[in-house]
Amino acid sequence: MALDILEGWQDCAKVLLTSTERRAFLKELRRPGIDNLKRTQICKKINEQCRKAKICPYCNAHNGQIRKPAALKLVHDKYQAYTKSNAKSKVEPAALTAFRSTFDEIKKTNTEVDKHLKKAMDDLNPLRVLNLFKMISPSDCELLGINPAEGRPEMFLWQYVPAPPVCIRPSVAQESASTEDDLTTKLAEIVHISSLIRAALQKGQPLQTIVEQWDYLQLQIALYINSDVPNLQQVGNGKPIRGFCQRLKGKQGRFRGNLSGKRVDFSGRTVISPDPNLGIDQVAIPILVAKNLTYPERVQDHNIKKLRKCVLNGSDVHPGAQHVIKKDKDNGEPGDTISLKFPQVRKRQSQQLTVGDVVERHLEDGDIVLFNRQPSLHKLSIMSHYVKVRPWRTFRLNECVCTPYNADFDGDEMNLHVPQTEEARTEAINLMGVKNNLSTPKNGEPIISATQDFITAAYLLSSKDNFFDRKTFTNYCMYMVDGNEHLDVPPPAILKPQALWTGKQVFSILMRPNKQSPVKVNLDAKCRDYKAKAGMCPDMDPNDGWLVVRNSEVMCGRMDKTTVGSGKKDSIFYIILRDFGPDAAVIAMNRLSKISARYLTNEGFSIGISDVYPSAKLTDRKNELVTKAYEECDDLIRKFKDGKLEKATGCNMEETLENEISGKLSIVRQLAGDYCIDTLSKHNSPLIMAKSGSKGSSINVAQMVAVVGQQIIGGQRVPDGFQDRSLPHFPKNARQPLSKGFVRNSFFTGLTPTEFLFHAISGREGLVDTAVKTAETGYMSRRLMKSLEDLSTQYDDTVRNSSGGIVQFQFGADKLDPVDMEGSAVPVHFDRTWTHAENLTWNNDDRCLLPYEIKIECEKLLANQKSKYARKGLLRQEPLEYLDQSDYAIDELESARDFVATITKYVGGLAEKMAKARMRAGLKDFVDAPKKSNERHDKSKEETARRDQVERVAKVSQATLKMFVSLCLDKYAKAHVEPGHAVGAVGAQSIGEPGTQMTLKTFHFAGVAGMSITQGVPRIKEIINASKVISTPVITCPLLNRVEETAAKVVKGRIEKTYIGDVLRFIEDMWSAKAATMCLSVDMDLLNSMHLGITVGHMANAIVANKKLKIKSNDISLVNDCIFVRITHESGGNMGARGPSSKKLDEPGSDLLLRVNFLRRVLPTLAISGYPDATRAIIQKDKNDEHTVLVEGYGIKACMTTEGVIGTKCTTNSVMECFQVLGIEAARTTIAKEIAGVMGDMGIDPRHMQLLADVMTYKGEVLGITRFGLSKMRDSVLQLASFEKTPDHLFDAAAGMKTDQIEGVSECIIMGQTMGVGTGGFKVVQSLEKPNQPLLVGMKTTQFEDAWRWEQTERKKLR
């Protein structure tokens, strides 16, 4: 029934293949080691082949199409080949004549029949099909992809209706009656009809009734399995029943709802709230929850005292226990479980507690739990925390951890899970612990960092203005340490007239409270609003916008979002994390959150109406600005109405006006905002928040104080919701700012009703956009995850899927983990590492190396590393040159060599700097080692002060260099991706999660009119779906001559289509009695100036080549620059008239006229050059005045071969075309590049996008991240079933007798097994057999006991 139609059958029930074909296919199918994917492909081929056969090679019966006229009917259109054929010579097959003649009898009685006779076909009723199936030979079964031993085709037709046990279809008992399950009702119905049929057969009722009932039974059984059978017009009687298919299908179905995700014990959910006093790796759990969630702790000597107390406390008092599970009995049976709910048992159990028992005790401080907030878009949405049991009713967490969860405290709820074994706990805290997830795997940026108030406090505290006396300073210091930390108070910054410490010194203490602490932060970073000023050292920025930290002492710079917040690699906490480990970073963060909370509590930080009160001057200035802008807009509108407005390139008048007005109005807000920011007091709270980056932007401040500004809806000003106007408050066709959504009031002054509405429209648009986006990106994430979930790195550095298919030989081609990238996609930030090494090893007495010494020293330090990367021949292992770049020499160590080379290059840069400094100081530069002895460096000859001068500026000591190189190499080694790492899942999340933040927008090419390319989520969808047709295909053609614009114009002309009409001077028609002649006069100057290389002859050929015009070549003649087309009655063809009615027009005169008119209309639109798939071409001019031709459309092959284009550098953004023309590698590069282009500003590591590109291409063809692509990537029924189309995959699997290896992630989850990625990625293999040794199976000898026994026997012997 649900089986696909088995086509290619005949009455003899043999596969419609000739015996040779048959043998060939069988051989292919029986080839050993063939995988399921291949098998299904062969079966598909067989099916196709059979469908083509018209006559059975065995019984000569006819074969046609099997059709499905109704939902549950199959008919065989046997003589399709005959009825469909138009050939005159067709002969009615004898069988058809015989078939038709069977109707002769009925024709006599019923005249209606004759009409429908042609439609008569062979009915394949279930009984016939069953009998046919039974006749299929076992070898034919194989050809059909069916295992004849296990599942013969007839087994797939139900001959008996299975009824599941009642636990599958429980009846729900209500007070009086009971409700039966859908399945039960359906079964009852089936039984009922069966009995009706049986009765009818016995009574001998008319055939029609029985057939009707039979069909009805068939329908009921179909509904029993699948209640929404396609093509079934069921009368809408309430809700459809839930058949078997419906139970499996969909998000709530068995697969996705119960097998891939399950409801669990030991979990909790409640509202969250903030608590800065908690550590960032802690979560506060209400006592109420702690009493319900338990952890089974095994009783041991060291914890028996504690657990006794727990047992005594019972289940209602907090550090208590729920159950005691006694240890296993002697006979191996599990011990009893004793509930501690009742006070009577507690005391006895407490006393009887013995080592080996298990106590299910309440959660206590220090337990490990998993904490999660939906939507779990990336791995940081579930992290492991340490428990802190606290009173009240909410889960509490440090605000720093809000970012990864994307949590706020407006009523958010979060989930909590308690791992129940020590192994689970260990894995949880080591892999998912907050400490070990401070930076996002997307690109390695810190994601857990100070937020909001913490940033504000840090900003206020680190101001230059803060001076503290000893009491205050030490008080602040004690705020952040727990009181058990030794503090070395630094010397005060100002000693006299009064000992005072500064706010920045507080941060020095925060990073390094005492001299014993190893944390020595070194950092040079720009703050949020730093703007470089020429000629001024950044340190001296008047706004203190440059942060310098030396050995954990803050030299200058104010803390703000970039230096203590998340998302930037210049943050202090990130530096601590990288250089001193996560523990130090966590401690520092905890200190900041404590001092922030307390500092702000003491100082107070609030916002009030006074903060947004504009000064009179500001109001005046704003009014002046707005009035001026209004006048300018009026001016523009007047010009527009008079038609005097100058058109901008590529826009029409109205667009031009809109652009101009929008520009004017946005400037107003900008100016008013800037003025407002400049004039506000530095103690203004909103301004502090905006400047520090903790919340809001300066635009928000300006909106509150000065002017709200233009409201944008769908990228435009407010559209006309009424006739020719946005609201009836305005005159029609008014384009004035006020009527199109400009809000001149501020939030402080209050909005007018119309302004309020416009603002609300704009706000609503944002909300709707977000809602739409979540659904779209959610599905995208799911698809990405399903296709990449089982990719992991292996011990041989390859990236493979779970069936062992290689996707990449090295992850990202360099084996580096994006989470450990310190720079942008590189593992070491050299500048910072150098500064760090310099400050760690600084000693004023160290000798300064000379430039050439630096280079030699660096080579020496790297020699060891380089020797590891010695180049060897791939075939014979012969040593090759280290820098050999020939194809033969390239090997898997290229990336490592490249890294070493970057170190050398950086150190070379230092040597050069030093040489320059020496030159400037008037000393010999010593770039190269001195060759003659008299040139050697002589200290005494150089002026000491000069040498000092160089040393101050560019000193490089040996110790520093050594430290630097070792730091670099360590970081590189540490950045290697670990074997077993689930790179696929991480990659999918890294692409999916930022997708949720993208806006649906299109991007316009700068400087080119009207050329826009799809961006954002729609574009990502196009790429990962591997769509053949994309919305904006663009080919980029770099030119050989980039400077000359004419060269670009020629190329453009050749690519873009040129029509005859473009080069014509005129068309004339000349008439004679029987014929007409059309003269097309070509403007030769124009044609030549286009440099198309086209002559009049070419044009004539183009006209003839167009088959639709039916102009014969001898009807065309060329005279100079004119083309003459002769039109006679004979030249015939399409007369240009449309529709069948024109056929009746026979008058020759009008005929000719029609044709001439038709040609007159059509000929000019005939393309004579240009590429058919290229819509248009555009010349792009970059800032260097260099030109590139951009082609809208397809046809990269033609573009590449165009003269004047550098064919080897042509690119297209259509992945599929790239694949077809340039091959799979080019497609891979295009995918990676295109995704990077769209997600460029999200800062995703390129390795993730390369992995996605590799997954889409590693099978040799471009596979989309859809269910079709997925089914070609891996052959796992369970994985596919848990993705989409669940029942279909299960039916196919049943028919094909498929097996599932249960190796992928989805399958393992469904089966409840350990998956093969991450910590499940390794297996311990022990060989059972060693040469000359017995099998290593069976009981092993014990080392000590046996030795003891042996010694005892020996001793006995001695006695």
Added chain:
Amino acid sequence: MATTTDTQLLEENLTITTLDTSKYDRVSRLGATSQDSLTIMTLDINHDLFPVSIGESLHMVLASSLSLDGTKDDGRGWRDLGGEASLADMFDYVCHGKIYKFEDGDGGDTIKAYISFGGLLMALEGPYKKLTPLRVDYVYLLLKK
């Protein structure tokens, strides 16, 4: 004026040329040049404690120690400042900080030194001969009018 010991790294008389008090309530940035106008100094000072105005001249000393006998004060710390006589007694405004950075001057003959007194910055630009006694180290700044 005390004898120049080797703890005194730099001594200079400067005239205040610019003064910016707009940015902070308690801190102002002054610019000053030496009499031979070869040395230029930019300095953040706490003007509550040490009010200055344009045109005033300053006597500035950078010293590695406050002790008069020239011994280094490593380990003694800032707590023991009271009581015994020190270099600070002769000055009105004393800071402690770190020389942390040097840069090339505009010509080949000058260098710039950057010193931070707990965030209060000092930039010195002057002839290399005068500034080379300064090294990356902790330093005392002593000022008087």
